[in-house]
Amino acid sequence: MQNSGTQKAGLVLSIAFGAVLMTVGMEIPAFAQGGIPEGFKKGELAAPPSAEMIEAGKRVYFTKCVWCHGVDGAGDGPGADRLWPRPRNFNQGTFKIRHTASGELPLFDAKKPVRGQNDLFDTVTHGLPGSAMPPWEGILTEEQRLQVLAFVTTQLVKDRSFTDKQSETQTILNMAELKPKSATEESIKRGAELVVEKKCIECHGLEGRGDGNAFNLKDDWGFSIQPANWHKCWNFRGSRQDPYSVVNIFRTFSTGINGTPMPSFADNTTIDERWDIANFVNSLCERDEDGKPLSIDPLTDKPKINFVIPSNMVEGDIPADIEDEAWKNAPRRYVAMGGQITHKPRNFVNRIDDIWVRSLYNDKSIAYLLEWDDRTKSVAEGKLPWAPTEVNIDIQEQEPTTGEEGSIAAKQNNYPVYNDAIAIETPVKWKELPAPIKPRYLFGTNEQFPVDIVKWEADGSIRAFKGTGWDKDFEERDNYEEHLKVLKSEWKNGRWYVMIERPLGNKKDQDYDEDTFFEVGQYIPTVFFAWDGHNGDAGRKMAVSAFYYTFMNPPIPQETYIYPVVIAVGVVFLEGWVLTRRANKKKGKTL
Amino acid sequence: MKALMSLGALVGVVGLLLLAGMIFDVIPSNTIRLVEGYMPMQMLFEVGCYVLGFTGLSYMLNAMGMGIPRFWQGIGFWIFFLLYIKYRVYPPIPFSVRAMYGTVGLVAVLMWVSANEEDWKKFKQPILNVLDAQTGFNKVLRYVYLVALPILTWGFSYNAMMPKSEEPIELRTVHPAPPASTKVHGKTYVLQTSLNPYRVNPEGKYDQEYSNSLIVEQGMGRLMKPNANPWDEKAEGYLKYVREGGEIFFQNCHFCHGDNLNGRGLHAFAFNPIPANFTDPGTIAQLQETFIFWRVAKGGIGLPNEGFPWASVMPPWEQHLTVDEMWKVILFEYWHTGYYPRTWD
Numbered sequence: 001m002q003n004s005g006t007q008k009a010g011l012v013l014s015i016a017f018g019a020v021l022m023t024v025g026m027e028i029p030a031f032a033q034g035g036i037p038e039g040f041k042k043g044e045l046a047a048p049p050s051a052e053m054i055e056a057g058k059r060v061y062f063t064k065c066v067w068c069h070g071v072d073g074a075g076d077g078p079g080a081d082r083l084w085p086r087p088r089n090f091n092q093g094t095f096k097i098r099h100t101a102s103g104e105l106p107l108f109d110a111k112k113p114v115r116g117q118n119d120l121f122d123t124v125t126h127g128l129p130g131s132a133m134p135p136w137e138g139i140l141t142e143e144q145r146l147q148v149l150a151f152v153t154t155q156l157v158k159d160r161s162f163t164d165k166q167s168e169t170q171t172i173l174n175m176a177e178l179k180p181k182s183a184t185e186e187s188i189k190r191g192a193e194l195v196v197e198k199k200c201i202e203c204h205g206l207e208g209r210g211d212g213n214a215f216n217l218k219d220d221w222g223f224s225i226q227p228a229n230w231h232k233c234w235n236f237r238g239s240r241q242d243p244y245s246v247v248n249i250f251r252t253f254s255t256g257i258n259g260t261p262m263p264s265f266a267d268n269t270t271i272d273e274r275w276d277i278a279n280f281v282n283s284l285c286e287r288d289e290d291g292k293p294l295s296i297d298p299l300t301d302k303p304k305i306n307f308v309i310p311s312n313m314v315e316g317d318i319p320a321d322i323e324d325e326a327w328k329n330a331p332r333r334y335v336a337m338g339g340q341i342t343h344k345p346r347n348f349v350n351r352i353d354d355i356w357v358r359s360l361y362n363d364k365s366i367a368y369l370l371e372w373d374d375r376t377k378s379v380a381e382g383k384l385p386w387a388p389t390e391v392n393i394d395i396q397e398q399e400p401t402t403g404e405e406g407s408i409a410a411k412q413n414n415y416p417v418y419n420d421a422i423a424i425e426t427p428v429k430w431k432e433l434p435a436p437i438k439p440r441y442l443f444g445t446n447e448q449f450p451v452d453i454v455k456w457e458a459d460g461s462i463r464a465f466k467g468t469g470w471d472k473d474f475e476e477r478d479n480y481e482e483h484l485k486v487l488k489s490e491w492k493n494g495r496w497y498v499m500i501e502r503p504l505g506n507k508k509d510q511d512y513d514e515d516t517f518f519e520v521g522q523y524i525p526t527v528f529f530a531w532d533g534h535n536g537d538a539g540r541k542m543a544v545s546a547f548y549y550t551f552m553n554p555p556i557p558q559e560t561y562i563y564p565v566v567i568a569v570g571v572v573f574l575e576g577w578v579l580t581r582r583a584n585k586k587k588g589k590t591l
Numbered sequence: 592m593k594a595l596m597s598l599g600a601l602v603g604v605v606g607l608l609l610l611a612g613m614i615f616d617v618i619p620s621n622t623i624r625l626v627e628g629y630m631p632m633q634m635l636f637e638v639g640c641y642v643l644g645f646t647g648l649s650y651m652l653n654a655m656g657m658g659i660p661r662f663w664q665g666i667g668f669w670i671f672f673l674l675y676i677k678y679r680v681y682p683p684i685p686f687s688v689r690a691m692y693g694t695v696g697l698v699a700v701l702m703w704v705s706a707n708e709e710d711w712k713k714f715k716q717p718i719l720n721v722l723d724a725q726t727g728f729n730k731v732l733r734y735v736y737l738v739a740l741p742i743l744t745w746g747f748s749y750n751a752m753m754p755k756s757e758e759p760i761e762l763r764t765v766h767p768a769p770p771a772s773t774k775v776h777g778k779t780y781v782l783q784t785s786l787n788p789y790r791v792n793p794e795g796k797y798d799q800e801y802s803n804s805l806i807v808e809q810g811m812g813r814l815m816k817p818n819a820n821p822w823d824e825k826a827e828g829y830l831k832y833v834r835e836g837g838e839i840f841f842q843n844c845h846f847c848h849g850d851n852l853n854g855r856g857l858h859a860f861a862f863n864p865i866p867a868n869f870t871d872p873g874t875i876a877q878l879q880e881t882f883i884f885w886r887v888a889k890g891g892i893g894l895p896n897e898g899f900p901w902a903s904v905m906p907p908w909e910q911h912l913t914v915d916e917m918w919k920v921i922l923f924e925y926w927h928t929g930y931y932p933r934t935w936d
């Protein structure tokens with residue numbers, strides 16, 4: 001119903017819009033008026049903010065912003081050297097997310113906090129997902145946000161001027177009059193052809209996972225920059241906390257991203273083509289089984305997490321083919337990954353930020369299908385200088401203050417390459433831990449409560465370890481590896497597909513001193529670790545998940561069918577009793 | 592009186608519309624829902640307002656000759672209450688807790704409808720009508736109930752017995768009892784007597800009054816006091832150390848605890864539970880500075896046994912920071928959130 005209403009409204013609007021276009025068309029040539037790209041209009045810089053506003057903004061800046069953006073706004077605050085992307089350097093007046101033509105200053109008006117018409121205000125309000133810039137809505141008032149921007153645009157932007165109408169032009173993307181094209185199959189198909197034709201895939205990769213030319217791209221300041229992964233729209237910097245909106249994609253595609261290799265396509269695409277591309281890019285973003293957008297958690301602006309990974313039972317062998325019905329029917333879970341920042345070497349910038357997990361089991365073993373986006377396939381050249389069991393590997397973590405050259409952002413393209421890897425950790429004696437108690441998540445508690453770690457590496461190896469503490473080397477379980485199977489491991493267009501099969505554990509005497517016993521119908525704490533070899537990840541420098549639970553769906557017990565019927569019959573008797581009693585009472589009889 | 596009642600009616604209607612908006616997700620969930628830092632009192636107060644609003648609404652309807660029978664009022668309010676506790680708060684309250692509140696709510700409604708004999712009769716009447724009807728609509732209704740009740744009971748119990756894989760609920764001790772003393776970098780600190788060595792006035796004397804006068808202001812934004820900028824080159828004593836603590840915070844802690852110390856850092860989304868929110872009045876505002884020192888130094892791994900489950904990836908910061916750096920970070924956390932550390936007296 002809502003759809004047809006929108007469509008109707010859209011139809012009316014497009015007719016009206018067409019009429020406007022036709023009248024304009026009579027006077028001016030239809031395409032590009034005076035060098036203005038299609039869909040844009042001329043605009044003007046807003047009036048400069050008052051001195052009081054700037055002064056008030058300074059107070060906001062030195063309470064909240066200075067810590068990353070620095071005293072002079074050069075993006076060199078105390079937090080800067082351990083961040084990638086680095087905090088914005090305001091001095092050059094280069095801003096990414098805008099409604100203005102490529103190279104121009106973004107929209108900013110200290111008196112107009114209107115969504116979509118005030119780019120810098122929107123950025124402060126909604127933050128830049130995928131970077132350390134948080135949304136400030138609800139923390140700073142609207143007025144405070146405008147004040148701090150008044151300070152930044154007048155005092156910290158040094159090479160350009162938000163107040164000089166002589167030197168700066170404003171050519172504004174006229175979003176108010178551009179209505180999204182509905183995302184029909186045809187439009188999406190045309191978009192898919194256009195991203196090839198317009199060479200989008202050279203950087204964004206064949207499947208749009210941002211794996212084309214990864215890490216060789218540089219921004220204006222010489223730091224490595226990675227093309228967006230179209231499958232994770234919640235990480236789009238310009239998503240304005242509305243990740244599944246085509247409007248934002250259309251805007252970014254039309255205006256480009258200043259200071260980065262992402263150009264504006266306003267001059268060589270029509271508006272219609274831009275909507276097709278936006279519809280296609282939007283269609284790639286991860287969705288649930290029914291094709292609906294994932295629900296986004298308002299606390300984190302990432303997909304909502306379900307911490308239970310259900311495992312379905314299959315008869316016979318677990319299929320090694322992802323396209324198999326059993327895998328297709330297995331529920332998929334989003335597993336969020338953060339950097340390991342508890343013990344040295346801490347991983348401040350983890351490039352793997354989620355894994356998609358599915359699981360199946362049969363009477364002997366359980367299999368996990370792990371899929372995660374990794375822009376580079378990394379296999380170490382030659383032998384690694386440490387044993388696979390070693391945990392205390394001598395990898396230096398990023399120093400806190402290094403200046404730009406030594407910062408974490410400057411290193412992104414030149415780490416030594418190790419193996420990509422993934423590991424599944426389960427506690428061995430989970431049954432002896434009272435229900436809510438879990439072992440230490442990092443490599444087990446101690447000898448008494450060890451963990452069982454199965455680790456796959458991109459060189460093709462799969463190993464089983466026993467972990468007894470965060471700083472204890474692993475113990476390799478030699479006799480166990482023959483029981484492990486890698487059913488599949490493939491890197492394709494920026495994504496790893498790895499399927500690992502392992503035994504359910506010792507069922508007979510339940511002597512589970514070394515390996516986890518996977519029991520049907522029980523919640524088995526499960527942790528995932530991931531390493532990106534091109535990020536210099538090895539040892540404890542890795543990405544980690546929180547505790548999830550593997551839950552092997554039990555067959556439905558017979559009681560489920562019997563008891564409800566018994567209860568329903570009981571209710572019928574109860575009804576009979578009440579009615580009889582009532583009838584008797586009315587007749588004057590008492591029971 | 593009438594004006595007051597119509598105001599109440601307006602409140603009631605607006606409240607109902609807002610709740611409907613939240614249920615059908617028309618209203619953006621992050622604007623109107625209670626997302627964080629709310630107090631149980633706030634919810635109670637709101638429900639109280641709704642009760643007043645509904646009183647007004649019922650008065651107006653009666654005045655217009657469209658009064659709702661007591662029976663439906665009672666049921667309607669109970670349903671409203673159930674929906675309210677389900678949809679008002681994000682993240683949602685677990686079912687078991689809602690079931691408890693729901694029962695209390697039901698008892699309250701029953702007490703209200705049975706306040707006196709006459710009311711109770713009025714309340715019972717529709718039920719008895721259906722039970723006793725010999726003809727007409729109520730008789731049909733009775734047979735519908737006769738069939739529907741067993742079927743519904745069967746459906747609910749079947750549903751309840753089907754094996755499910757819902758996340759098990761975990762209870763955890765947020766602030767476990769601290770030890771009497773803690774040993775950090777070879778030195779023993781007695782929690783009752785230790786002082787933050789950087790909470791000092793420009794003369795270098797420990798001065799809590801002086802430092803408390805320079806913390807950020809409460810209220811939206813929590814901005815620094817004018818003329819108390821830690822980044823001022825002339826800043827001395829307390830303020831200078833606040834800046835140094837902030838530098839350490841933004842090199843180490845903000846990844847989880849966030850740029851605004853609200854537990855929404857870069858990596859926070861991956862953790863469960865998400866990291867502590869220092870701007871919440873239930874965290875550092877309730878604790879002594881030395882308690883924080885112990886938690887910072889020992890991290891999640893140093894939690895005592897009664898701190899189970901160890902659902903904390905808080906690093907033992909003694910592995911990464913010196914004692915001085917930890918004290919400075921703590922100083923900064925109190926400054927930035929505008930809270931005073933609790934004292935022993």
